[in-house]
Amino acid sequence: MSVELSMVRQMWKLLEPVHAILYYAPEVFARVEKLGFDTDTRWPSYFPLRAAPLGAAGHELVSAAFYSFNPATVGRHVPAAWAIAPPGELLAARLDGVGEALDRLAGDHDLAEAAGLARRLADAAATAARPLGAANADLPWPAEPHLVLWHAATILRETRGDGHIAALLTAGLDPVEALVSFAAVGAAPVEVFASRGWSAQQWADARQRLVERGWVNQDGTATDAGAAGREEVERITDELAAPGYRKLGTENVGRLAQLVMPVTMAVVRSGLLPTRSTLGMGG
Template identity: 45%
Template sequence: MPDTAGVAGQPGATEATPTEFARRVWQLYEPLHAVTYFSTQARAAFESAGLRGFWRGYFAGRAAPLGAVMAAPVTAAFFSFAPGMVARAIPDVWQRASPEQALAARLDGAVAALRAVLPDEPEQWAQAAGLLETPAGAAVTDGRVLGAANAALPQPTDPLARLWQAATVLREHRGDGHITALVDAELDGCQALVLRDALYGGRDQLQPNRGWTDSEWDAAAQALARRGWLTEDGRPTAAGEAAHEAVESRTDRLAARPWTALDPSEQGRLTQLLAPLAEAASGIVPYPNPIGLPRPTQ
């Protein structure tokens, strides 16, 4: 089960601070969003729209709320992808499917994936969607490009579509804040990945899935070593660990505000509703994975 210890409303739990709740609830709604990347249903929906190949579906589906945008803004908004990798997909994907077609495909695929794995309890889907829509609607999106673009999309009526879209608004809102924290720390996309790899491993997934060359990866490591965040042989220093923790803490702080739209009892009810859904959706997500989602705590 995903970890809900210490979340308001859980039996025996002390009330979580807004930043604590923001991090813990992220682990519950992120698996619901992530089916769009890892499910066979999502892949099939993108391919039916003319987006064959994983990365065409990924870039078109995630960028579609921005419209038929060029590569440079997508590189900036997605942050950790090498510009050349983005340019191989954008703007070519818009010749294969319009943003409207890509949006329809990503929602259809995500809903089909969730319907296939979630407990067949439509009333609970609707309750969870209604509660999740409250913070999604309260999310201030100033300066948050992907959060704003997703929040501006029409609200669907199907309960699973509502649930997925609310989760997507909140995860992109959080992601925009994470990028803000990384930029403030004067990290670029490759350096952020190199620091994460030094702390937790995963280069074999992170580097190819973000398109960075060996020379770019090595240059990022050297830049971090000059800052005193890595040793010359690539191990994290105490300063590097502290810098990473500061970024994560600021990400949580920047993600916290929408959740104040729910009172503690509503937060507790939301976690109760989301926990079994997150556990079921997590079965689709590989661990480790290139999006940084931790394995649910049993």
Template identity: 45%
Template sequence: MAGDEKRFKRAFDSLHALAYFAPEVDAALVGAGLRPGRMPYFAGRSAAMGAVGAEVVAATFYNFNPEVVARTIPRAWTLATPAQVLDARVDGVDKALTRLLGDHVKGDDVAEAGELAREAADGCHGEGRPLYAAHAGLGWPGEPHLVLWHAITLLREHRGDGHIAALVLNGLSGIEAVLTHVATGVGFTADAAKLTRGWSDEQWAAAEAGLRDRGILDADGALTEEGVAVRDRVEAATEAAARGPWEHLGPEKTARLEELCRGLSKRVVEAGAFPAGVFAKGRP
């Protein structure tokens, strides 16, 4: 089932990740009082946990530079309450999906996908998964397209919390996680990773040196045999920890949900959900 889960993750990722790129979501969060820039992302994704400090956000987001997080959190909560941020986020997602899907937003496939994704989310559990548990404590929206988005949010945060546990278990810090992910060659470039996650050239170089000393990277910055083994262990543990929703849903319904989400993802991508050259990447 692990391979099926990883393949399905690729099918539904864009349906959630569009919230981080859609101008409607950013406008709604700024309209609620947040400052433009990184604040809408950090506050929007963490608001389900309440008015937490920068340390909690950095811990649960993991691969972002804590110094960058601290520039916007907890200041965000002096500008808008978590409840206001959550309402604005859903309002923005509603507008974004309505634009991207057009009349199709009311389609039977959206409703069916929402029902199946919600059923899959019933197979998640909150033990040791703080970001998932926070979102699981929120009420379900009423509109089918928002049910689908919320369910996928739960599935992604459930997987993400398990992924962080796998990284900790395998001794990779936040910057080491994103750096070794870059070294696999299947995700971010180093420049993109430093820019989006907020790491300086000096911090990046120091982390590279530490990974070379541990035998995880070679002199050219590529993964060594041990480095490949570490990343393989991380991926295997992540997949194992993420099986619950799909075992709960069962293979036939999982296949149907994958089919539906692939079609819907294609629609939103073709409608311009992401800037040119940007697509949802795997988690470091």
């Protein structure tokens, strides 16, 4: 039986919180602080922690790969971050920190079977033309089951994200329009998207472009065409992420979901993740 796209989307929602502890766990902050990063907010470490698999990338490459961030915001952190700590040290810090965080949050769960299935799923992911997904897939697999699960979740998350950018490009949405159109369908309040660094004028200009396109009303809400367009973006995103899930098969994907659920719930219940995010979901 073929894996349905609804299952692909549901697995993303289950795995995203597992990946996302990288940006919120105090254990990770403690390690990057030792490297010399300011941890009063998450942004000085967010950009280098996420971009480290790309190597000592410049701000144009990181801006292209992250897409929705204002390049000026990226430029405040990259490439200056590599003068604080090289990518290899950040990769080690994120594994050590995530490992300790997951051990604290889900250490009472036997994750061997979940890790094995997640690795098979990540190994089956289509990473062609997906730079962040491929960069993470290029990294060595850790040995411990909880880190195997996290690394697999990260590969799958970034591979899906790369595909999402392709879907946005197919829809003709530039980075600001992508955010405005997502806010228009109620994915999150407009203020949540301020973290991406676009000015009020840039947001207003993008909204006006989408009004003229027929995607957004003057009050910022989505038209029927805009809602349909955003749903098509999400459908394409699911479809581009689906090949690995189809290779693993419905039974195994369902089993992985069952095994990951307690870990996801432990992360969510920890209160580390925000309740609203630019992904349109908690975390």
